[in-house]
Amino acid sequence: MNILVCVKRVPDTGAKLLLSEDERSVDTRRLGFTISPHEECAVEEAVQIIEREGGEGVVLTLGPSEAEEQLLDSLARGMDRAILLEIEGEEWDPQRTADAIVGSVRREADAGHAYDLIMFGNESADSGGFQIGVRVAHALGLPCVTGIKGIDISGGTLEAKREIAAGWEVYEVPLPAVVTTKEGLNLPRFPSLRGTMGAKKKPFDRSSPSHDEGGLRLQRLSQPPDQGKEVEILGEGPAAAPRIVELLEKLELLG
Amino acid sequence: MILGIIEHDRGVIEATSLQMLTLGRDLAEQTGTDLEAVLIGDDAASLEESIKPFGVATIHRVTHPQLDDYAPAAWAEAAVQLGRARGALAILAPGSDRGNEVLAHVAAKTGLAMAANCARVEPGEVYRVVRLRWGSSLLEEAELSGDIKLLSVAPHTVVAIESRRDDVTVEEFEPVLSDADLKVKVTRRDETASSGVTLKTARVVIGGGRGVGSAEGFAVLEALAESLGGIVGGSRVATNNGWRPHTNQVGLTGTRIAPQLYIACGISGAIQHLVGCKGAKRILVINTDRDAPFFSRADYGVVGDLHEVVPAVVAELKKRG
Numbered sequence: 001m002n003i004l005v006c007v008k009r010v011p012d013t014g015a016k017l018l019l020s021e022d023e024r025s026v027d028t029r030r031l032g033f034t035i036s037p038h039e040e041c042a043v044e045e046a047v048q049i050i051e052r053e054g055g056e057g058v059v060l061t062l063g064p065s066e067a068e069e070q071l072l073d074s075l076a077r078g079m080d081r082a083i084l085l086e087i088e089g090e091e092w093d094p095q096r097t098a099d100a101i102v103g104s105v106r107r108e109a110d111a112g113h114a115y116d117l118i119m120f121g122n123e124s125a126d127s128g129g130f131q132i133g134v135r136v137a138h139a140l141g142l143p144c145v146t147g148i149k150g151i152d153i154s155g156g157t158l159e160a161k162r163e164i165a166a167g168w169e170v171y172e173v174p175l176p177a178v179v180t181t182k183e184g185l186n187l188p189r190f191p192s193l194r195g196t197m198g199a200k201k202k203p204f205d206r207s208s209p210s211h212d213e214g215g216l217r218l219q220r221l222s223q224p225p226d227q228g229k230e231v232e233i234l235g236e237g238p239a240a241a242p243r244i245v246e247l248l249e250k251l252e253l254l255g
Numbered sequence: 256m257i258l259g260i261i262e263h264d265r266g267v268i269e270a271t272s273l274q275m276l277t278l279g280r281d282l283a284e285q286t287g288t289d290l291e292a293v294l295i296g297d298d299a300a301s302l303e304e305s306i307k308p309f310g311v312a313t314i315h316r317v318t319h320p321q322l323d324d325y326a327p328a329a330w331a332e333a334a335v336q337l338g339r340a341r342g343a344l345a346i347l348a349p350g351s352d353r354g355n356e357v358l359a360h361v362a363a364k365t366g367l368a369m370a371a372n373c374a375r376v377e378p379g380e381v382y383r384v385v386r387l388r389w390g391s392s393l394l395e396e397a398e399l400s401g402d403i404k405l406l407s408v409a410p411h412t413v414v415a416i417e418s419r420r421d422d423v424t425v426e427e428f429e430p431v432l433s434d435a436d437l438k439v440k441v442t443r444r445d446e447t448a449s450s451g452v453t454l455k456t457a458r459v460v461i462g463g464g465r466g467v468g469s470a471e472g473f474a475v476l477e478a479l480a481e482s483l484g485g486i487v488g489g490s491r492v493a494t495n496n497g498w499r500p501h502t503n504q505v506g507l508t509g510t511r512i513a514p515q516l517y518i519a520c521g522i523s524g525a526i527q528h529l530v531g532c533k534g535a536k537r538i539l540v541i542n543t544d545r546d547a548p549f550f551s552r553a554d555y556g557v558v559g560d561l562h563e564v565v566p567a568v569v570a571e572l573k574k575r576g
Contacts, residue, residue: 013389013392014525015523015525015526015529015548015549016526016548017526019393026393037491037527038508093368094369095366095368122352123355125507126388126389127395128387128389129369130355130356130371130372130407131358131362131371133359134360134362137363138363139363141435143435144327144439146327146352146356146359147352164264166444166446166447167444167445167446167447168444168445168446169325169441169443170441170442170443170445171439171441171442172443174438183504183508183509184509187495187497187501214368215368215399215400215401216368216369216370216398216399217397217398217399217400218396218397219383219398220395221395221396222393223393223394224391224394229551231540231550231553231554232554232555232556233556233557234539234555234556234557235558235559236559237559237560237563237564238559238563238564240557241567241568241571243557244557244564244571245572247539247555248516251537253458253483254483254572
């Protein structure tokens, strides 16, 4: 099984997102970076599948040079090889991003590295476009199941489970296929010291893609209104218990 | 015309579809056209009456021998064929899992741009949209171009308002579907028996985070939940440490809750979590750190250790009988 996992470098948010001066991006001067929880689960699942079935796990991102950090983290977690599609300036729109990923997948296939499974997070943590995985699947003529929280591979068939209000819905698709994952698929491991040491020795490919701009153009970011509230402090420590019970009574939440 | 894709599961409508229709009707009025709706699958026939009051001029009932259950690419193909045949200015879907998925297939099939989770839309040669980022923690103003504008409507940002037309017509449509369109389809369902109160439906949710400290530490929260007929949830810290299963997670990548009261214990209030409890009517935060950001988003606060405060509340409740 050769598996490609696509991830995105995003700020590791705290409690409030501050904006850059031009209001076109998040002020990241005091923030670390990470990938989305959905993508962490995709990486973990790929590593587990390859541990079982053999094969190669490739992690890819399209982003700035600094996104190397997120790729190295995935290598430390057990992926075998990394591809950085390096861009400068503002983030790319979904169409351009998907085109660039498709270009990379085709180049890899031409070089004899065809993927059996391509994985994405269900949506990116920051822009939340909900479309890259589906666009890539269509361009490559592959089936796509989104938002999955369970994978079972046997023979050339992938069974994917998606959570619904009443339980699970199950899809069966032939490989090769594209899936987009959700957190809950597994519980990702932390990188081991050995993994972290070994990550820098693994193959790392950089290239600069070029594609035309798509039809969704970010103009400006802003904070939604009414973020803050005036909190009423009921008390300190266990002495506040009677006040809490009074509150429950007032809200008609007792029996 | 503006075309709205109605999301449903085997004939049960997704409520955000009606919010989507309300925004769609507004868009139709602004562009001087009609709002039309797509209802896919035989089991959707019963939904005609549910959507008629929301200002649709035409309902397209899409049936096909192989559309017996949800199939995202096939749903999208039906919407593309209808949109093209009817000269749609825009195709809308609710910003739900399925809505966004179907619209992404429409985008991929047509090569058009798509804006997910829009809260406001201003039509024109290029549409100006306001869409939600970071699970609604930030607003993005963006321009959307293309022959047909594709946008999903962010859940609960538009209030569904009825505006009935007397001249609603219903038309049948059978799309031409390829094998590729039907490759991904629900093949089976594993339905778990409902256990009554769930995170989504509970009137009281007791949340625990880093401050709980361990899986065992949740026992005090369970005790409080039991005495209030509520349910326990956890922050991402709690589920990532394995203290609670992921299905208990309240947050951006877990469940969005909407209880009458959310009691958040030992949770600092990271964006990931705040997004998940935004729907709570009231929030009570119990935390040792008065500077925890959650206090500035709460209605009520208690500064103290949850391991002392929560058992005291349970004892107080017992005392009152």
